[in-house]
Amino acid sequence: MKKSIAQIAEEFSLPVDCVLYHAKWALRAQNITKKSFLNENEYTDIKNELLGAGKRRKELYFLIEKALETRVFANGKYGKKGTLTEHRENILALRYGYKCKPHPFKDIAQMYGRSAQRVVQVDHSTITMLKHPKIKRELQEQFDFKSYVPKLNFGPESIALINFYNKHKEESDV
DSSP, X not given: OOEEHHHHHXXXXXXXXXXXXXXXXXXXXTTOOTTOEEOHHHHHHHHHHHHHHHHHHHHHHHHHHHHHHHTTTTTSTTXXXXXXXXXXXXXXXXXXXXXXXXXXXXXXXXXXXXOHHHHHHHHHHHHHHHTSHHHHHHHHHHTTSTTOOOOSOOOHHHHHHHHHHHHHHHHHHO
């Protein structure tokens, strides 16, 4: 069975560029194009890579959204109360489009009078905090992770990957 990247994208209901990007990553081959044909092992590798990417995005958006909904940093449970926690929440909300459109780091930096690099650092450290096993477990216990559908305002590629993960995860669970 040989399939092209375009055929795989159509089969998985994903954008061709998304499948191509993950195919290049999974197969460690930058010379792959939309018309490249792949064998069964390569097809399986790409499918697994896409499932992994969908799972990672679903977990990330779940943690960000639920942390913002519950104001997990504002209650002082995971650090000192204060403006730092509010800045973290605001940066996450602006960056990932929580109740607004997503903003690039540069725009957020201008709003706060900081460098874009500093905003990236705050974003990264906040996400690292959210991925802490204790916080992650508490949020997943408090909310139903399996049936989670993102409400964040992000790109169609991410939505497609999460839907792909949800669909194929259900098939493999049956």
